[in-house]
Amino acid sequence: MKIFTILLGLCLVFVFVWERVDMVRVGYQIERLKRDKTVLERQRDELRVQFSSLSASNRIAKLATEKLGMSLPQHGQLILVQSRPSVTPPTDLASTPMRVARNYLPSRRD
Amino acid sequence: MAGSGSRVRRYVLLLVLLGGFGLVLFRLVTLQVLQAEELSVRADRQHQKTVSLEGPRGTIVDRHGKVLAMNMEVPSVFGIPATLENPAKTARQLSSVLPVKIPELEKKLQQNRSFVWLARKLDPEQGRRLDRLSLDGIGVVMEGRRFYPKGSLLSHVLGFAGMDGDGLEGVEHRYEAYLRGEKRMMILQRDAMGRTVFPKSLAERSPVPGHQLTLTIDEVVQYIAERELEDAVSRSRAKSGTIIVLDPETGAVLAMAVSPRFDPNALSALKKQDRLQNTAITDAYEPGSTMKAMIAAAAIEEGAMKPTTMVFGEHGRMSIANTVIHDHEKLGWVSFAQVIQKSSNIGAAKAGMVLGEQRLYRYLQAFGFGQRTEIDLPGEGVGLVKGPKAWGRRSVASISIGQEIGVTPIQMVSAIAALANGGVLMKPYVVSEIRDAEGHLLKRAPPQVRRRVVSPDTARSVTNILEGVVTHGTGVKAAIPGFRVAGKTGTAQQIDPKTHRYSNSRFVTSFVGYVPADRPRLAMIVIIDAPQDKKASGGSVAAPVFSSVGEQVLSYLGVSSDEPVTLAMAVPNS
Numbered sequence A: 001m002k003i004f005t006i007l008l009g010l011c012l013v014f015v016f017v018w019e020r021v022d023m024v025r026v027g028y029q030i031e032r033l034k035r036d037k038t039v040l041e042r043q044r045d046e047l048r049v050q051f052s053s054l055s056a057s058n059r060i061a062k063l064a065t066e067k068l069g070m071s072l073p074q075h076g077q078l079i080l081v082q083s084r085p086s087v088t089p090p091t092d093l094a095s096t097p098m099r100v101a102r103n104y105l106p107s108r109r110d
Numbered sequence B: 001m002a003g004s005g006s007r008v009r010r011y012v013l014l015l016v017l018l019g020g021f022g023l024v025l026f027r028l029v030t031l032q033v034l035q036a037e038e039l040s041v042r043a044d045r046q047h048q049k050t051v052s053l054e055g056p057r058g059t060i061v062d063r064h065g066k067v068l069a070m071n072m073e074v075p076s077v078f079g080i081p082a083t084l085e086n087p088a089k090t091a092r093q094l095s096s097v098l099p100v101k102i103p104e105l106e107k108k109l110q111q112n113r114s115f116v117w118l119a120r121k122l123d124p125e126q127g128r129r130l131d132r133l134s135l136d137g138i139g140v141v142m143e144g145r146r147f148y149p150k151g152s153l154l155s156h157v158l159g160f161a162g163m164d165g166d167g168l169e170g171v172e173h174r175y176e177a178y179l180r181g182e183k184r185m186m187i188l189q190r191d192a193m194g195r196t197v198f199p200k201s202l203a204e205r206s207p208v209p210g211h212q213l214t215l216t217i218d219e220v221v222q223y224i225a226e227r228e229l230e231d232a233v234s235r236s237r238a239k240s241g242t243i244i245v246l247d248p249e250t251g252a253v254l255a256m257a258v259s260p261r262f263d264p265n266a267l268s269a270l271k272k273q274d275r276l277q278n279t280a281i282t283d284a285y286e287p288g289s290t291m292k293a294m295i296a297a298a299a300i301e302e303g304a305m306k307p308t309t310m311v312f313g314e315h316g317r318m319s320i321a322n323t324v325i326h327d328h329e330k331l332g333w334v335s336f337a338q339v340i341q342k343s344s345n346i347g348a349a350k351a352g353m354v355l356g357e358q359r360l361y362r363y364l365q366a367f368g369f370g371q372r373t374e375i376d377l378p379g380e381g382v383g384l385v386k387g388p389k390a391w392g393r394r395s396v397a398s399i400s401i402g403q404e405i406g407v408t409p410i411q412m413v414s415a416i417a418a419l420a421n422g423g424v425l426m427k428p429y430v431v432s433e434i435r436d437a438e439g440h441l442l443k444r445a446p447p448q449v450r451r452r453v454v455s456p457d458t459a460r461s462v463t464n465i466l467e468g469v470v471t472h473g474t475g476v477k478a479a480i481p482g483f484r485v486a487g488k489t490g491t492a493q494q495i496d497p498k499t500h501r502y503s504n505s506r507f508v509t510s511f512v513g514y515v516p517a518d519r520p521r522l523a524m525i526v527i528i529d530a531p532q533d534k535k536a537s538g539g540s541v542a543a544p545v546f547s548s549v550g551e552q553v554l555s556y557l558g559v560s561s562d563e564p565v566t567l568a569m570a571v572p573n574s
Helices: A002-054 A057-067 B001-036 B037-045 B086-095 B102-109 B124-133 B170-174 B218-237 B266-267 B290-303 B337-343 B345-355 B358-368 B395-400 B408-420 B456-472 B538-557
Strands: A078-081 A099-102 B048-052 B069-080 B116-120 B138-147 B183-190 B196-199 B210-217 B242-248 B251-257 B309-313 B315-322 B323-326 B333-335 B422-426 B430-434 B442-443 B449-452 B485-495 B502-515 B522-529
Touching: A002 B069, A057 B218, A078 B538, A099 B251, B001 B037, B037 B048, B037 B170, B069 B124, B086 B102, B086 B124, B102 B116, B102 B210, B124 B138, B170 B485, B196 B290, B218 B242, B218 B251, B218 B522, B218 B538, B242 B538, B290 B345, B290 B358, B290 B395, B290 B408, B290 B456, B290 B502, B290 B538, B309 B337, B309 B345, B315 B345, B315 B358, B323 B345, B333 B337, B337 B345, B337 B456, B345 B395, B358 B395, B408 B485, B408 B502, B408 B522, B485 B538, B502 B538, B522 B538
Parallel strands: none
Antiparallel strands: A078 A099, B048 B183, B069 B116, B069 B138, B183 B196, B210 B430, B242 B251, B242 B522, B309 B333, B315 B323, B422 B449, B430 B442, B485 B502, B502 B522
């Protein structure tokens, strides 16, 4: 009985010490993960700012006109877009699915 | 004998052990009870670190969630001069990374101080390059910095935040209470190496970031407005310009452009003449003939005029109170609709006189002139509207043609939006939603009706008249192919600061209107201030800008044309 009590006491001491040590270990782990999280959050914010900056309308317009040689469409330009050409020509042309994209982005100067 | 000796030794041993335990117990009681408080404080001081943390400032996004302003942690660099062996060498190494000249760095590093800032709130890339140098006596701390990724876009509306993160202008200032992150003191436990082990209490939370604001502004509409405005200001060599685009049904501001702009990312590069104020809401101007749209609405609502009422144009010259009112065209008998379409000063003055002082003043107030629109931006002006008691003998006529009155651009566009939506004055607003950092909705700004100004019938009559301004009046250049446009031109003389009289060479040219006229999606004002052309007018300078912006924005919003589209038939290749 005595031996059992001593062993139980030792076990309790061991569990107590182990719990304290493990708490400190987990504490360090949490802190490391927090630092990692902060670094990742910084990267995320940086990428978000970069994305927003790179997708700015004035930058895209500048790239389109200066680098890619694109220009704003002229007045009344109509672009007919057919989503998917059919393999066999339809007999009834009036029922052909057709979308009309009317683009008004003129660089008109009055 | 041997037994008594052994007993003595046992007693001695017991005594020693008891003495030892007694000493330990005494020390224990001393440490844990008698000196407990003092030692606890000392241990806390050694083990704990109290840090003040502030949540990052909230993000501002446009109506489609595109980031317009956000905070980012960036490196700030400091030096510890006392630990440096060769400050000159360190300064040379640092100068390859920091935007500071070598002599200035040397001067800072040679100071007899334990801490000195070398450069604050650098770009993240500069911080990474500095890390690679790994210099002794040089440290880096992270600080929050405000970024405006779209540069100068919407600068006058967004405003900016200062070095310490306080909103100083625009939305940044007006919504400071929502944008600012929460400040919190945190107690951290640290070990013998100084490493953080754990917060003292698990219940302690990290500081809360500021809220996210969603604006009514559309980044693309804003870009179109700013680009066209800057082109127009540059082309006409004007002093400045303003465009406001509203949704007339709700009062939501889709774009608010002021030229010239500034870049809130580079405030240190601002010049003295750069204006940070949002003049679209702060500054009053004489509206000139654009005021005739409201005079027409008041006269029709009161039954004083009908669109078909015939008015004599006095052949372009009429005397009032020892002064003369001129028209740019010598008109005889014309309908009241033609008075507005041809922008006759004499006809508008007569309409004002039929209305009389009291009714005219009542309608000025009803349309919101002389009062703040209560738009959610700081520094809004009230304009200048005197009461009838302060009016002279010519005042009724003058006010009817947009003189002797000062209005702000936001007041004028709100008034025209009231005619566009059937007669209801809406409160303009720029922030539509406030959400917390987790995205939970905290506040939504619903459209707010201020008052009904005129009946839907009157609004419809005025719309018909204003359509005529664009189809065959002074505003033909505001026309947008495929759409019905209603609007009014304005060319107001400015006061010459030398003579204190109306100048014949300095004008404020403007156009205010809405489109499509029968189911308005946009109400817009275009103001070009002081174009360098004596013949400049609202019809020649501002109206084309209205057309250009309106055409592009309607296309972007997917508003279908009023005209039937003729389809070309394509035969698919077999």
